Amino acid sequence: MIKNIVFDFGGVLLDWNPRYLYNDYFKDGREMEYFLANICTLERNSELDRGVPFQEWVAKYQAMFPQYSEAIALYHTGWPKMLRDSIPEGTALLEDLKSKGYSIYGLTNWSAETIGFAYGRFGFFKDFDGIVVSGEEKVTKPDPEIFRILLDRYGLDAGECVFLDDSPVNVAAAASLGFNAVLFDDIGRVRAELDMVLNRK
Known part of the structure; x- marks a missing residue:
């Protein structure tokens, strides 16, 4: 029963979808899709789901992809817009x-x-x-x-x-x-x- x-x-x-946040950030939709497919991916987001602190996560990927430093920081500070x-x-x-x-x-x-x-x-x-x-x-x-x-x-x-x-x-x-x-x-x-x-x- x-x-x-x-x-x-x-x-x-x-x-919940990161595109709700990044549609307003990226001028070019193709760059947004590249960013979400290669930088702030769902696979990497799963690290946050496993308890990795946002601050640590952001710093890690900013070091790996400095050209996207601002956009990566936004994944934390702009998170409410994703929901x-x-x-x-x-x-x-x-x-x-x-x-x-x-x-x-x-x-x-x-x-x-x-x-x-x-x-x-x-x-x-x-x-x-x-x-x-x-x-x-x-x-x-x-x-x-x-x-x-x-x-x-x-x-x-x-x-x-x-x-x-x-x-x-x-x-x-x-x-x-x-x-x-x-x-x-x-x-x-x-x-x-x-x-x-x-x-x-």
């Missing part, structure tokens, strides 16, 4: 599931230094029964360790949890640990799959 719903944040509940808004389909789903009595948990790859900004900006975080943030634990999805931290901290059974994430790799990792894992892509498909999982006898 499913008792708990575990939400990823970015791409499920929150619309545009909530994702209506995701937050509506959260509200529906909460109203039906399911416990709501969060498991997110996110910097410990910026998660507080998200908490302060979006009221739906009050609906969560517990949250595990990778930057605070120094381990990110899809490492099984962060899933175990969630289960152990809140006394959860993976088989009683639905896990929602927009990353196929993270969904596969959760499924391998016994979670009822659902890929968050098309909301109609997501709701249909959820209905099947939640109504399974």
